[in-house]
Amino acid sequence: MAGEALLAEMEALRDRVAGITDTALATRDGLIIKADTVDVDPDNIAAMAAAMIGLARQMAIEAGRGTLHEAVARGSGGYVATYAVGTSALLVVVGDAGLDVTHLYRESRETVEKLNQLITGTDRRQRAGDARNLPGRDLRRRDLRFEAGTYGLRPTPP
Amino acid sequence: MEPTKQATAPSQHPDQVPVAGAGYDHIARALLACEVERLSGVLRVTGEPGGLIHLTDGNVTAIETAGAPGPDLILVRSGRIPEASWAGTFTSAAAGGRMASELIERGLIGEGELEAVLRIALADAMFAVAGGRVDETAVEHATTPSLLPLEQPAAPGWLLFETSRRLQVLTGAADLVRHDRDRVTADPAARSAAGGVLPSGQAEIIALANGRRTARDMAFILGRGVYSLSLELSRMRANSLVSITSRRSIAPARHARQQAPQSTEVPANADQRTAKASDLPRRHQPGRQPRSAPAEIMPPPSSALLRLLRLFPTGDRDSSGSADAGAET
Numbered sequence: 001m002a003g004e005a006l007l008a009e010m011e012a013l014r015d016r017v018a019g020i021t022d023t024a025l026a027t028r029d030g031l032i033i034k035a036d037t038v039d040v041d042p043d044n045i046a047a048m049a050a051a052m053i054g055l056a057r058q059m060a061i062e063a064g065r066g067t068l069h070e071a072v073a074r075g076s077g078g079y080v081a082t083y084a085v086g087t088s089a090l091l092v093v094v095g096d097a098g099l100d101v102t103h104l105y106r107e108s109r110e111t112v113e114k115l116n117q118l119i120t121g122t123d124r125r126q127r128a129g130d131a132r133n134l135p136g137r138d139l140r141r142r143d144l145r146f147e148a149g150t151y152g153l154r155p156t157p158p
Numbered sequence: 159m160e161p162t163k164q165a166t167a168p169s170q171h172p173d174q175v176p177v178a179g180a181g182y183d184h185i186a187r188a189l190l191a192c193e194v195e196r197l198s199g200v201l202r203v204t205g206e207p208g209g210l211i212h213l214t215d216g217n218v219t220a221i222e223t224a225g226a227p228g229p230d231l232i233l234v235r236s237g238r239i240p241e242a243s244w245a246g247t248f249t250s251a252a253a254g255g256r257m258a259s260e261l262i263e264r265g266l267i268g269e270g271e272l273e274a275v276l277r278i279a280l281a282d283a284m285f286a287v288a289g290g291r292v293d294e295t296a297v298e299h300a301t302t303p304s305l306l307p308l309e310q311p312a313a314p315g316w317l318l319f320e321t322s323r324r325l326q327v328l329t330g331a332a333d334l335v336r337h338d339r340d341r342v343t344a345d346p347a348a349r350s351a352a353g354g355v356l357p358s359g360q361a362e363i364i365a366l367a368n369g370r371r372t373a374r375d376m377a378f379i380l381g382r383g384v385y386s387l388s389l390e391l392s393r394m395r396a397n398s399l400v401s402i403t404s405r406r407s408i409a410p411a412r413h414a415r416q417q418a419p420q421s422t423e424v425p426a427n428a429d430q431r432t433a434k435a436s437d438l439p440r441r442h443q444p445g446r447q448p449r450s451a452p453a454e455i456m457p458p459p460s461s462a463l464l465r466l467l468r469l470f471p472t473g474d475r476d477s478s479g480s481a482d483a484g485a486e487t
Contacts (some may be wrong), residue, residue, distance in 0.1 A: 018206070018207050018225065018374060018406075019224055038368060076234070076245070078378075096379070097227070097378055098223075098226070098231075098378050099224065100207075100208075
């Protein structure tokens with residue numbers, strides 16, 4: 001079900017931005033999570049994108065150009081853009097020569113945020129939320145319980 | 159130069175209204191205003207796909223848009239110029255703005271053929287921009303000159319007339335495949351049904367019709383015009399070679415919907431939605447006089463088109479590729 005929701009978000013991005021041919025969601029170390037591809041090998045793209053975004057981030061730091069927004073490769077036939085999704089995943093977008101990269105960057109923000117929420121199972125606003133916000137506190141407790149369960153520890157009593 | 163913007167009225171969903179007519183009218187007003195004022199620079203069209211219309215003395219030299227392949231892509235993808243030769247020419251001449259003369263000097267293309275390709279690409283790009291969603295237009299300085307401008311710029315009247323003609327032809331197509339949103343799939347029996355022999359150009363279209371691509375997408379792969387591919391796909395759909403299996407849902411403009419009622423971007427003296435020609439910024443050109451309004455060049459924008467569009471029902475938003483697709487612009 002979560003996989004379908006991820007794919008729906010990726011397809012929605014392809015729907016909104018003319019020129020996108022393929023998209024792939026991968027873990028930060030390059031393992032494919034979900035692919036909406038036909039022209040490219042998703043496993044290869046995912047592995048290369050992990051290296052690409054890591055190198056681009058280091059390059060931005062080395063050159064003193066701040067936080068990395070996107071890593072874009074442009075060829076004679078089009079573009080490959082990679083975006084970080086939270087701290088654990090990345091989104092690869094492949095487009096043709098007509099792809100408007102500026103438009104893609106703006107449109108991809110919303111998609112990246114939604115993908116991140118689907119992956120982490122939380123809403124960032126709630127997670128970061130106001131201490132007075134009771135639902136936010138409940139959510140953080142649930143997260144702790146989830147993480148404890150995941151690592152085989154005894155869940156914290158609510 | 160302070161950009162002057164024109165905002166549209168709140169737009170309805172593109173599947174509910176014939177946006178081609180609205181987009182065309184908006185661009186026609188802006189372009190004709192630029193022609194009257196003999197503006198040089200760029201007319202930035204914000205929308206879907208939007209684009210940049212390069213102007214010299216009010217005439218159009220080039221259009222850049224995500225909606226249609228530019229002349230560079232058409233020249234290379236169609237095989238007229240090998241990619242390596244193009245890259246070599248680009249390296250030596252692009253920075254100096256001498257691409258056209260360098261291509262001709264190297265014998266890669268004849269002057270007449272290049273002129274023809276540039277005009278075809280120009281008309282196709284205008285078709286893509288005017289046939290899409292137009293949120294606003296703004297006249298700006300050209301920060302980056304176009305790579306292959308027309309030596310003899312195109313008059314807006316001709317360009318608009320040609321665009322209007324193309325939109326009307328497609329509107330009249332019985333099994334219309336919309337260039338920017340209809341994704342087509344080849345009928346599995348298409349080749350055998352045609353006796354294994356398909357007309358020139360259709361076999362490569364069949365190979366690309368995998369349900370994920372629109373006519374626009376195929377145009378970028380093949381280096382062909384979006385309009386001609388749309389027309390070809392419509393014919394193929396009529397012959398049951400392809401069918402529409404899904405559609406891009408192009409969203410209405412977000413900011414235009416919010417701003418339009420009380421837009422702050424419309425000049426303060428313009429209580430109407432469109433700026434007059436005199437409201438547009440003007441580059442100082444000593445000795446030049448504004449042209450007379452080009453009313454005699456072309457009929458009122460898209461009046462015939464709008465009459466045609468009214469013939470069709472609205473409100474269809476299905477994604478099944480059913481027969482109602484023929485009712486859309």
